[in-house]
Structures are given as C-alpha cells and as structure tokens.
Amino acid sequence: MAKFLQNTLEESVTVIKKNDTTRTSSVEEFVQFMKTIRNNAEMPETSQILKFCKLFEDDLTMDGLNRDQLIAICRLLDMSTLINPTSTVPLLRFRLGIKLRMLKADDKVLPTDQFR
Incomplete structure (x- = not known):
C-alpha cells in the first residue's frame, strides 16, 4: 500500500x-x-x-488515476474479478465508486461506540 x-x-x-x-x-x-x-x-x-x-487538491481523485492505479485499488478492496484485459478505465471507476459508496454506508451503520 x-x-x-x-x-x-x-x-x-x-x-x-x-x-x-x-x-x-x-x-x-x-x-x-x-x-x-x-x-x-x-x-x-x-x-x-x-x-x-x-x-x-484534485490530483488524487479517481478521475485523476490511471488504469494501473485503479487496478491496484481494486486489488486492495478485493475486487479482483474486475481485473482483466477488457476492463476499461470508466468501468473500473464506476465499479470502484459503487464499492466506495457501499463502504461509506457500512461505516454509517456501524456503531461508533464499539471502537472506543
């Protein structure tokens, strides 16, 4: 990482x-x-x-990442099924966006008292 x-x-x-x-x-x-x-x-x-x-300021957003960087993030988030030669950059960005929104929603659901 x-x-x-x-x-x-x-x-x-x-x-x-x-x-x-x-x-x-x-x-x-x-x-x-x-x-x-x-x-x-x-x-x-x-x-x-x-x-x-x-x-x-704006360089580390998903829009600024190249294909290799997007693939590295997919691997980090255990999204290896997306990694193949036909995966386009827009598809990777879209699927990563969905995964990040899901993680954010999970964070909101988890009670914060457990981690103190």
Missing part, C-alpha cells in the same frame, strides 16, 4: 511539473521534503504537510 501511494504521489508530481509551470518551485520543494522524510524517518510537522496539500 505504501509503495502504491508513493508511486501515485511521484506520478502526480511529474504531471504537475509538465502541466503547471507556475508551481514548479513548490513541486521541487515537495520532492526535497519527501526525500528528507524518507531519509530521516522523522514525522513531519503538520504545517509542513499542509503547505504541500495545495499541490494535490
């Missing part, structure tokens, strides 16, 4: 670099920030994280 998220973030950074030259300096700062976190194994401060959240 962690490797998937790292790859997704790195890919998002690459897309931002290509499409938005106004944010290039912020992207470079983010790359340095990620390298520092990986090497130091220290928890970053909340202010540092919030600084870089603005770079990824």
Whole structure:
C-alpha cells in the first residue's frame, strides 16, 4: 500500500511539473521534503504537510488515476474479478465508486461506540 501511494504521489508530481509551470518551485520543494522524510524517518510537522496539500487538491481523485492505479485499488478492496484485459478505465471507476459508496454506508451503520 505504501509503495502504491508513493508511486501515485511521484506520478502526480511529474504531471504537475509538465502541466503547471507556475508551481514548479513548490513541486521541487515537495520532492526535497519527501526525500528528507524518507531519509530521516522523522514525522513531519503538520504545517509542513499542509503547505504541500495545495499541490494535490484534485490530483488524487479517481478521475485523476490511471488504469494501473485503479487496478491496484481494486486489488486492495478485493475486487479482483474486475481485473482483466477488457476492463476499461470508466468501468473500473464506476465499479470502484459503487464499492466506495457501499463502504461509506457500512461505516454509517456501524456503531461508533464499539471502537472506543
């Protein structure tokens, strides 16, 4: 899971670099920030994280994910029956949307007192 998220973030950074030259300096700062976190194994401060959240406002929605990323999420959610060569990106997004809505509904039904 962690490797998937790292790859997704790195890919998002690459897309931002290509499409938005106004944010290039912020992207470079983010790359340095990620390298520092990986090497130091220290928890970053909340202010540092919030600084870089603005770079990824819409990039991590399902609409921004490619086929490989959607397939990885399907595997994570045990939806392996969808993974075949004929599965199109819109179909994967649609089925993932249904699964996520079901999970959200389940979360609302579960009593929160059990987890305290």
